[in-house]
Amino acid sequence: MKISLQRRLIAGAAGLALAALHAQALAQTQTQADSQAMPAMSAPMAMDGAFGPYPMAREASGTSWQPDATPQSGVMLMTNGWTLMGAALIDGVYDRQGGAEGGDKSFAAGMVMGMAQRTWGPGVVSLRAMFSPDPFMGKDGYPLLLATGETADGRTPLVDRQHPHNLVMELAASYSLPLGAHDSVFVYGGPAGEPAFGPPAFMHRASGEDIPEAPISHHWLDSTHITYGVATAGYVHDKWKVEASVFNGREPDQQRFAIETGAMDSAAARVSYNPTAHWSFQASWARLNHPEQLDPTSNQNRLSASAIYSRPIGAEGSWSTTLAYGWKQLRPGPALDAWLLESEIAPDRRWTLFARAERVEENELLTPGLHTVGKLSVGAIHDWSIAPYTRFGLGGLVSAYALPRALVPEYGKPTSGMLFVRLKIG
């Protein structure tokens, strides 16, 4: 089923406005009731996480967790009981991928997101919307050696190119209910959201959010971050979270401006554990029903596990590292796995240094067969503060590859790179 974006957006906006009015009315009556009946210490605060009684900084994309010590980004505003948060990152990229399979392109990529959260009755309601400029780069995305997945025209797979993200990346709401000082139950869902699978998506985790290229392991670890139809229920106990989702398993097609809802016929489950403020672990499972538009009869099982370490550096700096493993069983077909290690270190608000190493088993490259490939990207960004919460940055990265001999006739010995400018708000 395809629904015109315009109708969706209007319906979504009207829904949000209604929900806001409703929440305000409820909250007013609730405040009166609260002041008589509820002890202050068990009442949830708007600054808590959307899904439980812990710091908001723990929350990344969808319902995923990152370490509590991750610096909170975004412009925050409190009004009428609501906590509003906005953030944006737009990269203007010149991309040059080397070798015979390479190519070059200039494009804009990034995201703009807004969140509204408040106490509502005994719990916390949160509304989230996120948009991407990617569809304006064209349906065939950008050159990215060894990246595979999705399609530009509905007929041929994208190989050695990264697909554009859809305009609407998230349109979701959640409600959580505290069950004491350390426990809560929550529900999350919407027409666009992220099921309970994988680490936080690369563009939303502190170790990857400043890197302008997508990981080649995207379709092992975090490609489900844009899912058109998802419902999740979970339970938080202090440092632990368990959750399960049903969702529409089909990847977005080439209509990047559309919201393509469909049957919620896929499932995922995840356990997350934040033992200290600096660490976040997760293990997750998913069964995707007919994810591939071009291979409509095949299914996939996926497993993932990841560890994230984050710590502040000085007053304004931070360091975050993610190690992630993904396993993808094609049904029918082989099982393919992927490893990712990435790190970003920002000693202050002017410099960011980053690196990402990946090792992926691929079966969709132009040379037939199963190939284990490696990629390493390193880069740096210099930012200038141009207004409150607003930085302008200039950056670059270079990529090198480890290719099996069978791929050398097709790829040669390529080196790739990107130069980029960016605007970061939040």
Ligand SMILES: [Cu+2]
């Ligand atoms: Cu993506």
